[in-house]
Amino acid sequence: GGAARDGEMETGTEAAAAAVSLETLRKRMADFARERDWEQFHSPRNLLLALVGEVGELSETFQWKGEVPKGLPGWDEAEKEHLGEELADVLLYLVRLSDMCGVDLGKAALRKMEINARKYPVDQCKGSSKKHTHYGSTNSDSTNDNVNTSNKEHSNGA
Amino acid sequence: GGAARDGEMETGTEAAAAAVSLETLRKRMADFARERDWEQFHSPRNLLLALVGEVGELSETFQWKGEVPKGLPGWDEAEKEHLGEELADVLLYLVRLSDMCGVDLGKAALRKMEINARKYPVDQCKGSSKKHTHYGSTNSDSTNDNVNTSNKEHSNGA
Numbered sequence: 001g002g003a004a005r006d007g008e009m010e011t012g013t014e015a016a017a018a019a020v021s022l023e024t025l026r027k028r029m030a031d032f033a034r035e036r037d038w039e040q041f042h043s044p045r046n047l048l049l050a051l052v053g054e055v056g057e058l059s060e061t062f063q064w065k066g067e068v069p070k071g072l073p074g075w076d077e078a079e080k081e082h083l084g085e086e087l088a089d090v091l092l093y094l095v096r097l098s099d100m101c102g103v104d105l106g107k108a109a110l111r112k113m114e115i116n117a118r119k120y121p122v123d124q125c126k127g128s129s130k131k132h133t134h135y136g137s138t139n140s141d142s143t144n145d146n147v148n149t150s151n152k153e154h155s156n157g158a
Numbered sequence: 159g160g161a162a163r164d165g166e167m168e169t170g171t172e173a174a175a176a177a178v179s180l181e182t183l184r185k186r187m188a189d190f191a192r193e194r195d196w197e198q199f200h201s202p203r204n205l206l207l208a209l210v211g212e213v214g215e216l217s218e219t220f221q222w223k224g225e226v227p228k229g230l231p232g233w234d235e236a237e238k239e240h241l242g243e244e245l246a247d248v249l250l251y252l253v254r255l256s257d258m259c260g261v262d263l264g265k266a267a268l269r270k271m272e273i274n275a276r277k278y279p280v281d282q283c284k285g286s287s288k289k290h291t292h293y294g295s296t297n298s299d300s301t302n303d304n305v306n307t308s309n310k311e312h313s314n315g316a
C-alpha cells in the first residue's frame with residue numbers, strides 16, 4: 001500500500017455530483033416519501049429492515065467472485081452500474097433511517113471519524129490491522145464514557 | 159402521514175454539518191487509510207464484510223425494542239449517541255467501499271433517486287406500499303435495459 005490512488009477513477013462529469021451533501025439526500029428522500037404519502041411506512045425498524053435487505057442485494061453483487069481487486073478491473077459497465085444502484089439503495093435508506101431517528105448523519109460521520117482517529121493513532125497502528133484493544137489505552141476515546149453497556153466496541157472488559 | 163416533519167429535529171449547530179458532502183467523507187477516509195498504511199486491508203470484499211458487521215451492530219441498537227416511534231422519544235442521549243456512531247460506521251464503510259470500487263456514490267445516489275421516482279410514480283402509488291411490479295409498466299425504468307440478469311429488481315420475468 002502507500003501510494004494514493006485518489007483521482008485515478010474520476011471521470012469528467014463529476015463536478016456536480018462531487019457536491020452531493022447528505023443534507024440534500026435527506027431532503028430529497030423526505031420529499032419522495034411525502035409526495036407518495038409513504039411516511040406511514042418509514043418507521044425506524046421498517047427502514048432498518050429495508051436497509052438490511054439492500055445490504056443483502058449489495059452482497060449478492062460480490063458473491064462467488066473470490067477476491068476482487070480495487071477498481072473492479074474485470075467488471076463490465078452494466079455490472080458496475082448495478083453495483084452503483086445497490087450502494088445507492090443502502091445509502092438512501094441509511095439517510096432516511098437517520099432522519100427518522102433524529103440523527104444528523106453528516107455530523108455523526110464527522111464525529112465518528114474523530115473518534116476513529118483517536119482510537120487508531122497513526123504511530124501505534126501503521127501497517128497493522130490489530131484491533132484497538134491491542135494498543136495502549138491512553139488514546140482510548142473519552143467521549144464515550146456515558147455510552148451504555150451495549151456499546152461493546154468501547155468496553156475494556158473481558 | 160402527510161404533514162412534513164423536516165426541520166423539527168434540527169438543533170442549532172448544524173450549519174457546518176449540513177454541508178457534509180460524500181466527497182469530503184471519501185477524501186477523509188482515504189487520508190485515514192493512507193496515513194495508517196491500511197489501504198492493504200481495504201479491498202472491496204474486506205470493506206463489504208466490515209460494512210455488514212456494522213449493520214449488525216446497528217441492528218443490535220434496535221433489537222428487542224418492539225416498534226420504535228419516529229424521533230426515538232424514549233431513548234436517552236447516550237443511546238442516541240451510540241446509534242449515531244453505528245449509523246456513521248455503516249456510512250463510512252459504504253463511502254470507502256464505493257471509492258475502492260471506483261463508484262461515485264453521490265452520483266449513484268442522485269441517479270438512483272431518479273430511477274425510484276420513475277419506478278414509483280406519485281399518481282399510481284400514493285398511500286400504497288405495493289411493490290412496483292403491481293403498477294403499469296409504462297413507467298418502468300428504461301435506463302436499465304443493459305443491466306445484467308442478476309438485477310432482480312428490474313426483471314419482468316416470473
Ligand SMILES: Cc1cn([C@H]2C[C@H](O)[C@@H](COP(=O)(O)O)O2)c(=O)nc1N
Nearest residue numbers: 038041088089092093270274287290311
Ligand atoms: C418501496 C420503497 C422504496 N423506496 C426507495 C428507496 C430505495 O432507494 C428504493 C428501493 O426500491 P425497491 O424496494 O423497489 O428496491 O426506493 C423508499 O424510499 N420507500 C419505499 N417504501
Ligand SMILES: Cc1cn([C@H]2C[C@H](O)[C@@H](COP(=O)(O)O)O2)c(=O)nc1N
Nearest residue numbers: 112116129132153196199246247250251
Ligand atoms: C479497523 C478499521 C477501522 N476503520 C474505521 C472505519 C469505522 O468507522 C471504524 C470501525 O472501527 P472498529 O472496527 O474498531 O469498530 O474505524 C477503517 O476504516 N479501517 C479499518 N481497518
